[in-house]
Amino acid sequence: MSREAEELNRRLLRARDAMDRAYAHPLDVPAVAAVAHISPAHFSRCFRAVFGESPHHYLQRRRVERSMFLLRETRRTVTEICFDVGFSSLGTFSRTFREIVGQTPxxxxxxxxxxVAPHCVQLAAMRPLGAVHRPAAQSTFG
Incomplete structure (x- = not known):
């Protein structure tokens, strides 16, 4: 890989990291391209070539991933979560969530x-299906 390509990849990673940190804030391609010190059009082409999706789609996916966590782990309303993760419209949030996840929020x-169960029941429910409990005396470790 040439030095120019390595430098471009570093710039793109820096921009993607900025998107990951500021996903909840209004972001557009010119603002993120400025982080990479690349023109917006060139940034969009390079980002898609390196990461396999447009900057806009990447940002929307990251927002939906964060909203999935909040939907699972909090009691906040769907509307609160929508705005917490950076969407400015509940309709856009619901449509994008459904496109990415396959169901509504x-x-x-x-x-x-x-x-809502005792901790031991929560742990059992989250255990992978193939997990088998072994008593300590039969452990293969140690």
């Missing part, structure tokens, strides 16, 4: 919401 929460 409310349906996702109903299937993945916080577990």
């Amino acid at each position: 409310t349906a996702y929460r109903e299937g993945h919401g916080p577990i």
Whole structure:
């Protein structure tokens, strides 16, 4: 890889890291391209070539991923979460969430919401299906 390509990759990673940190703030391609010190059009082309998706789609996906966590782990309303992760419209949030996840935010929460049960039951529910409990005396470690 040439030095120019390495430098471009570093700039793109710097811009992507900035998007990851500021996902909840209004971001547009010119602002993120400025972080990479690249023109907006060149930034969009290079970002897609390196990461396999447009900067806009990457940002929307990151916002939806964060909202999935908040839907699972908090009791905040869908509207509060929508604005917390950087969407300015509940309709856009719901449509984008459904496109990426395959279901509405409310349906996702109903299937993945916080577990209200004793801690031992929560742990059992989150254990991978193939996990087998072995008594300590039969452990293969140690």
